[in-house]
Amino acid sequence: MLFLPVHCHNHDVTAAVSPASGAGGSIAARAIEMASGWLRGGRKRTAAKVGDPRTSTELLASVSHDLLTPITRMKLRAELISACAVQQKFMADLDEVDGLVRSILAYAASAHGRAEACVNVELASLLRCLTLDYRDSGKDVELSDTFPAVVPTQPRSLRRILTNLIDNALKYGGAAEIAMEIDEGASLSIRVLDRGPGLPEEHLRTVIRPFVRLGSGSNVAEGLGLGLATASNLAHALSGSLSLSNREGGGLKAELRLPGYRQPC
Ligand SMILES: Nc1ncnc2c1ncn2[C@@H]1O[C@H](COP(=O)(O)OP(=O)(O)OP(=O)(O)O)[C@@H](O)[C@H]1O
Ligand SMILES: [Mg+2]
Structure with a gap:
C-alpha cells in the first residue's frame, strides 16, 4: 500500500493507493473520477451570474488554472499504473489535456495584457x-x-x-x-x-x-x-x-x- 497526499475539497488528506498488479485500470478510473467530480463543482468555484463582471475569458482561465492541480495529481497516480502500455497511453492523454489547459491560460493572460518588464x-x-x-x-x-x-x-x-x-x-x-x-x-x-x-x-x-x-x-x-x-x-x-x-x-x-x-x- 502506498500513500499519496491528496488535496480534496480544500482539505489535505492522505489517500491510500494500491499499486498491485492489475490495479492500473482502477487507478486510472479513480483519477478520472476525481477530475470529473471536480468539474461537477465540488470546489469553491462558482458560476458567473448574470451581470457578473467576470468575462467568459476570466472564467475559462479560472477553470483552467484550477485544473492544473488535479492534472498533476493524475500524473502522479498514473506513475503507479503497472501495465506499461496503459501507463504510456494514460500519460500521453494527460500531457495532451495539460497542453490544452496551458494554451487556454496563455490566451487568457494575453487577453489581459499582463505586464512584463520591457x-x-x-x-x-x-x-x-x-x-x-x-x-x-x-x-x-x-x-x-x-x-x-x-x-x-x-x-x-x-x-x-x-x-x-x-x-x-x-x-x-x-x-x-x-x-x-x-x-x-x-x-x-x-x-x-x-x-x-x-x-x-x-x-x-x-x-x-x-x-x-x-x-x-x-x-x-x-x-x-x-x-x-x-x-x-x-x-x-x-x-x-x-x-x-x-x-x-x-x-x-x-x-x-x-x-x-x-x-x-
Ligand atoms: N501555417 C499555417 N498553414 C495553414 N493553416 C494554418 C497555419 N497556421 C494556422 N493555420 C490555420 O489557422 C487555424 C488557427 O491557428 P491557431 O494557431 O490559432 O490554432 P491551432 O493551431 O489550430 O491550435 P493551437 O491552439 O494549438 O495553436 C488552424 O487551425 C489552421 O486551420
Ligand atoms: Mg497553432
Whole structure:
C-alpha cells in the first residue's frame, strides 16, 4: 500500500493507493473520477451570474488554472499504473489535456495584457537561440536573413508569439523558415514562413480569432485554435501587429511587425 497526499475539497488528506498488479485500470478510473467530480463543482468555484463582471475569458482561465492541480495529481497516480502500455497511453492523454489547459491560460493572460518588464533585446540573438532550441529537438527550423537590431520589447511575450507561429508552420507545413526584414517604412518585421497548404484568402483574418480552426474530420491536426489569437493579443501588447498572407509558390507567411527598432551601437 502506498500513500499519496491528496488535496480534496480544500482539505489535505492522505489517500491510500494500491499499486498491485492489475490495479492500473482502477487507478486510472479513480483519477478520472476525481477530475470529473471536480468539474461537477465540488470546489469553491462558482458560476458567473448574470451581470457578473467576470468575462467568459476570466472564467475559462479560472477553470483552467484550477485544473492544473488535479492534472498533476493524475500524473502522479498514473506513475503507479503497472501495465506499461496503459501507463504510456494514460500519460500521453494527460500531457495532451495539460497542453490544452496551458494554451487556454496563455490566451487568457494575453487577453489581459499582463505586464512584463520591457527590455532591449538583440533580435538576431533571440532568433538564433530559438532556432537552436527547435533544431535540438529534431524540428526542421531554419533561420535565414538576420542583421543586428535592438528592439525594446517584452522577451517572454515575443518568444511566445514566435513559438506559436513556428509551431503552426511545423504543424501545417512540416518545416519553418524565420527571417528578419526592414520594409520601406523602416519598420522591422519577423517573418515565419512555410511551404504548407496556406489558407483560403477569406480566412487569412478570421483564423486569428480565438477558437477558429479550419478543416474537419480525422485528418485535422490537434489544437484549440488559440495560438494565433494569443500571438495577436501579445503583438498588440507590444505595440506591434500580426498579419498572415499566402506566399508565391505556396505556403503561409506570418509577419510580426515590431516598433522602435534601432541598430546596436
Ligand atoms: N501555417 C499555417 N498553414 C495553414 N493553416 C494554418 C497555419 N497556421 C494556422 N493555420 C490555420 O489557422 C487555424 C488557427 O491557428 P491557431 O494557431 O490559432 O490554432 P491551432 O493551431 O489550430 O491550435 P493551437 O491552439 O494549438 O495553436 C488552424 O487551425 C489552421 O486551420
Ligand atoms: Mg497553432
